Amino acid sequence: MTDALSQYSVLSLYSAMAVYAIAFVLFTIDLAGKTTEGKISARFQRIAYALTWVGFALQLTAGILRGVAAHRVPWANMYEFAMTGTLIITGVFLVANLKWNLRFVGTFTTGLVLILLGLAATRYYVEVVPLPPALQSYWLVIHVFVATLGTGFFSLGFSLSVLQLLQQRREVAVHDGKKTRLTGLVKLPDAVALENYAYRLIIIGFIFWTFTLIAGAIWAEKAWGRYWGWDTKEVWTFIIWTIYAGYIHARATRGWRGTRSAVLALVGFGAVMFNFTIVNIFFKGLHAYSGL
Numbered sequence: 001m002t003d004a005l006s007q008y009s010v011l012s013l014y015s016a017m018a019v020y021a022i023a024f025v026l027f028t029i030d031l032a033g034k035t036t037e038g039k040i041s042a043r044f045q046r047i048a049y050a051l052t053w054v055g056f057a058l059q060l061t062a063g064i065l066r067g068v069a070a071h072r073v074p075w076a077n078m079y080e081f082a083m084t085g086t087l088i089i090t091g092v093f094l095v096a097n098l099k100w101n102l103r104f105v106g107t108f109t110t111g112l113v114l115i116l117l118g119l120a121a122t123r124y125y126v127e128v129v130p131l132p133p134a135l136q137s138y139w140l141v142i143h144v145f146v147a148t149l150g151t152g153f154f155s156l157g158f159s160l161s162v163l164q165l166l167q168q169r170r171e172v173a174v175h176d177g178k179k180t181r182l183t184g185l186v187k188l189p190d191a192v193a194l195e196n197y198a199y200r201l202i203i204i205g206f207i208f209w210t211f212t213l214i215a216g217a218i219w220a221e222k223a224w225g226r227y228w229g230w231d232t233k234e235v236w237t238f239i240i241w242t243i244y245a246g247y248i249h250a251r252a253t254r255g256w257r258g259t260r261s262a263v264l265a266l267v268g269f270g271a272v273m274f275n276f277t278i279v280n281i282f283f284k285g286l287h288a289y290s291g292l
Contacts, residue, residue: 005069006128010121012062013083017117019055020090020110023048027106033187045103052110056090063087070128075144077129078280082120085148085276086113092152100197104188108159119277139219147212147237151272153205154244158269160198161262167191168258191258198265199251206244213241236275243268 026048033044063083067074075084093109096102131140168191189197216237217227228234247264250256256264 002069002128005065009062009065009069010125012058012065013117013121016055016058016062017114017121019051019058020114020117023051023055024107024110024114026051027103027110031104031107045106048106048110049097049103052090052106053094055110056087056094059083059087059090066128072131073141073144075148076131076140077126078124079120079126081144081148081276081280082116082124084144085151086116086120088148088152089113089155092149092156096156096201102156102160102197105156105159105163108162109156112155112159137219137222139215139222143212143215143219146208146215150205150208150212151276153201153208154269154272157198157202157205157265160194160201161265163188164191164194164198164262165259167194168262195257195261199248199261202244202265202268203248206241206248209237209241209244213237232279233275236271236279240268240271240275243271 026044030042030045030048063074066080066083070076074080089109090113093102093106167188171191188194216234220229220234221227243264247261247268250264251261
């Protein structure tokens with residue numbers, strides 16, 4: 001029964017990837033139309049957004065089936081981290097669009113999710129195995145889930161910061177030593193609006209990441225008898241927190257706007273991805289639960 005559920009989970013995940021791939025193409029066509037003077041129908045965006053919901057449902061099914069097969073939450077190794085993390089990234093994108101119209105970042109969201117799921121399916125896949133003793137705790141549910149929520153908000157902030165830099169470059173150019181305002185990226189919010197969206201989302205992610213640090217310390221004390229031990233994973237989690245704390249502080253109190261704040265947001269998300277990939281796979285420590 002476990003093997004069958006695991007295989008159905010894989011099938012659901014590959015189905016989700018196929019749907020995300022179609023959505024990515026349609027989002028990209030729509031974005032191309034918004035960044036040029038071309039006449040591209042908004043129908044592509046609506047179809048892509050609907051397909052992203054379908055892909056999300058299929059991926060959620062894959063996660064549930066994996067969890068039922070394993071008799072635990074499905075985020076105990078790199079393969080499962082990738083499954084759950086990308087599910088949360090997609091979920092944050094979809095829910096954020098219920099409040100704001102941010103469908104224009106669908107290209108970045110579905111593209112990132114496809115890359116991470118592709119790596120998970122081809123390089124990180126492992127069979128269902130029992131949990132190591134240190135992971136047999138309710139803190140596994142709380143700590144990892146909150147960390148993935150923070151990552152989801154950081155990823156959307158990253159996408160908006162990339163578009164902010166592109167929009168900013170188009171809006172202002174230098175001709176004969178004078179700044180000249182251009183049209184910007186057609187049909188997209190201006191750079192200031194994109195930056196404000198990113199800032200709000202990153203603040204939410206930062207709150208979740210702060211709780212991740214606190215919950216991790218409490219779990220570490222229960223598992224290993226100390227709150228902090230300078231383990232590689234602990235250090236990188238703190239580095240990420242520091243980068244985003246610097247981003248929020250610099251923007252709120254130092255008046256950092258435009259390129260500097262966007263670059264800090266990109267550096268922060270780069271650190272998140274480094275923590276998820278390089279640190280998990282190549283660095284040894286008490287948090288070496290990649291399953292590879």
